[in-house]
Amino acid sequence: MAKTETARRPRASKKTSSASASPRPASAKTETPYHHGALREALLQAAERVLERDGLAGLTLRAVAREAGVSHAAPTHHFGDLTGLLSELAAVGFRQFNAAMAAACETAPTPLARSLARPKAYVAYAQAHPGMYGIMFRTERLDYSRPSLNEAAEASFAGLANAVGTMRQEQISGDALTLSQAAAIARAWSMVHGFTMLLLDGRLEDIMGRLPEGTTPERLLEAMLMTPMGGKPPGS
Amino acid sequence: MAKTETARRPRASKKTSSASASPRPASAKTETPYHHGALREALLQAAERVLERDGLAGLTLRAVAREAGVSHAAPTHHFGDLTGLLSELAAVGFRQFNAAMAAACETAPTPLARSLARPKAYVAYAQAHPGMYGIMFRTERLDYSRPSLNEAAEASFAGLANAVGTMRQEQISGDALTLSQAAAIARAWSMVHGFTMLLLDGRLEDIMGRLPEGTTPERLLEAMLMTPMGGKPPGS
DNA sequence: TATCTGATCTTTACGATGTAAAGATCACGG
DNA sequence: CCGTGATCTTTACATCGTAAAGATCAGATA
Numbered sequence: 001m002a003k004t005e006t007a008r009r010p011r012a013s014k015k016t017s018s019a020s021a022s023p024r025p026a027s028a029k030t031e032t033p034y035h036h037g038a039l040r041e042a043l044l045q046a047a048e049r050v051l052e053r054d055g056l057a058g059l060t061l062r063a064v065a066r067e068a069g070v071s072h073a074a075p076t077h078h079f080g081d082l083t084g085l086l087s088e089l090a091a092v093g094f095r096q097f098n099a100a101m102a103a104a105c106e107t108a109p110t111p112l113a114r115s116l117a118r119p120k121a122y123v124a125y126a127q128a129h130p131g132m133y134g135i136m137f138r139t140e141r142l143d144y145s146r147p148s149l150n151e152a153a154e155a156s157f158a159g160l161a162n163a164v165g166t167m168r169q170e171q172i173s174g175d176a177l178t179l180s181q182a183a184a185i186a187r188a189w190s191m192v193h194g195f196t197m198l199l200l201d202g203r204l205e206d207i208m209g210r211l212p213e214g215t216t217p218e219r220l221l222e223a224m225l226m227t228p229m230g231g232k233p234p235g236s
Numbered sequence: 237m238a239k240t241e242t243a244r245r246p247r248a249s250k251k252t253s254s255a256s257a258s259p260r261p262a263s264a265k266t267e268t269p270y271h272h273g274a275l276r277e278a279l280l281q282a283a284e285r286v287l288e289r290d291g292l293a294g295l296t297l298r299a300v301a302r303e304a305g306v307s308h309a310a311p312t313h314h315f316g317d318l319t320g321l322l323s324e325l326a327a328v329g330f331r332q333f334n335a336a337m338a339a340a341c342e343t344a345p346t347p348l349a350r351s352l353a354r355p356k357a358y359v360a361y362a363q364a365h366p367g368m369y370g371i372m373f374r375t376e377r378l379d380y381s382r383p384s385l386n387e388a389a390e391a392s393f394a395g396l397a398n399a400v401g402t403m404r405q406e407q408i409s410g411d412a413l414t415l416s417q418a419a420a421i422a423r424a425w426s427m428v429h430g431f432t433m434l435l436l437d438g439r440l441e442d443i444m445g446r447l448p449e450g451t452t453p454e455r456l457l458e459a460m461l462m463t464p465m466g467g468k469p470p471g472s
Numbered sequence: 473t474a475t476c477t478g479a480t481c482t483t484t485a486c487g488a489t490g491t492a493a494a495g496a497t498c499a500c501g502g
Numbered sequence: 503c504c505g506t507g508a509t510c511t512t513t514a515c516a517t518c519g520t521a522a523a524g525a526t527c528a529g530a531t532a
Contacts, residue, residue, distance in 0.1 A: 036509080036510080039509080039510080056376065060489060060490085061489075061490065062489065062490085063489095070510070070511085071510065071511045073511070073512080073513095074510055074511075076491070076492085077510070081490085081491085082489095082490065082491090134376075137433070140292065175446065177443065177446040177447055179448070179459050180459065182444075182446065182447050182456060182459070183460045185443060187460045187463075189430065189434065190426070190427050190428075190430035190431035190460070191427045192426075193430040194426035194428070194429040194431070194433065195422065195426035195430070197373070197430065197433060198425065198426060198429060201373075204422065206390075206393060207413065207421060210412055211412075211418050212415070219415070220415070220418060220422055223416065223418070224422055224423045224426070227419075227423075275481085296518065296519085298517080298518065299518095307481065307482045308482090308518095308519095309481080309484095309520085310480080310481055310482075312521085314480090317519090317520085318518095318520090
């Protein structure tokens with residue numbers, strides 16, 4: 001409350017740039033450059049910081065600009081729109097997410113362990129970065145026509161489809177899908193995504209409270225996944 | 237755009253209420269009452285209308301007041317807050333939702349048909365009322381300490397737990413849960429909720445496009461549910 | 473009957489947000 | 503040496519949520 005748009009930034013004063021140190025800044029990353037130089041990246045990092053500090057509701061264009069120490073209209077030039085910023089930030093999130101999933105798969109020795117490690121890493125990422133997950137899956141203001149977001153999100157989906165494919169011991173072609181394959185993918189994705197959403201929204205606390213003392217959400221997820229559901233139907 | 241806060245409402249003029257029709261309005265619902273009389277209900281209905289017309293982003297306190305033909309500060313008196321209005325509206329949604337689920341269960345003859353009818357009704361409601369579903373499950377501004385919302389949401393959960401219980405042919409006690417029971421409930425809920433979210437967000441279109449021409453989401457959901465996942469684990 | 477009282481609704485006001493438009497500032501190439 | 507275009511800042515505007523004070527009415531009270 002009462003944050004009446006404070007935080008004046010000094011930056012370069014009116015006409016005091018004639019006696020500069022070197023005409024070519026080279027690697028002079030200290031001292032904010034005159035036009036900042038790498039505002040785009042700085043804004044994305046600032047946005048991530050704001051998101052972790054103040055949550056989804058606190059992530060506004062002006063708050064991000066404030067955090068980065070620039071005027072409130074500066075982000076517009078780089079992202080055009082709030083949708084633009086959110087979309088690019090979501091792309092960053094998807095890349096982090098994909099990296100976490102890949103890392104979790106590599107550390108798992110057996111395929112069976114991997115089939116458990118992936119969902120666990122999924123939920124773990126969402127719990128560690130609830131704001132990011134919210135931007136990726138809760139916000140309606142995402143523009144998937146942006147190449148970076150489209151690419152990152154598609155990579156995420158490809159990883160999932162591939163994991164389901166190896167679990168079923170068959171190759172998932174990038175073209176067509178059988179109903180059984182599609183159902184397996186959608187089932188896995190829906191379940192983990194739904195579980196994560198309900199968990200983050202605190203809607204599973206009712207269930208958790210009725211379980212033996214000290215049962216963790218991870219344990220519940222494990223139990224949910226133990227009845228295998230990636231296999232082909234009986235008559236095939 | 238350029239909707240510069242129009243829509244003046246006439247209502248009662250300054251001092252022209254002396255020559256009123258009857259001192260006791262009784263059942264005079266025609267002609268807006270002087271203090272409106274039932275603003276609370278009218279606001280909720282207006283909110284539902286705005287939601288269906290303009291979506292989640294268009295559902296603002298002022299828009300609802302405009303739709304109901306009252307001043308923009310009138311809702312505050314009845315709901316206190318935007319969170320208050322959203323919570324009461326979500327409660328309405330949960331009641332509609334519960335009614336739809338109950339109706340779907342009654343029309344199904346066999347228990348097996350019922351186990352399919354419930355999820356289908358779930359998704360069907362969300363598709364028919366995406367705005368409402370968004371308020372119930374996407375918004376972060378919900379106050380579950382409000383009795384009406386808490387009650388409606390809990391009834392929804394109870395219905396789900398009960399359905400899973402009958403599918404497993406056992407009684408779900410309102411007190412404690414075994415891990416197997418909890419897993420079955422969480423699995424069913426997560427899967428349907430996650431599927432609905434992904435479907436509403438258009439994230440399943442990639443999968444749907446790779447399926448045989450004309451395959452509907454309902455068909456995919458059916459396939460997802462066909463590999464039964466409510467049974468007790470083998471060693472029990 | 474006349475007045476008081478509390479609930480309901482309206483006005484007014486303030487800080488915050490997204491976005492558009494115009495002005496300033498800088499690197500770079502003619 | 504001077505434009506030129508990209509980058510950033512200022513200024514402005516419509517809208518939003520919320521608070522606070524004023525108007526309006528029904529019903530109780532004297």
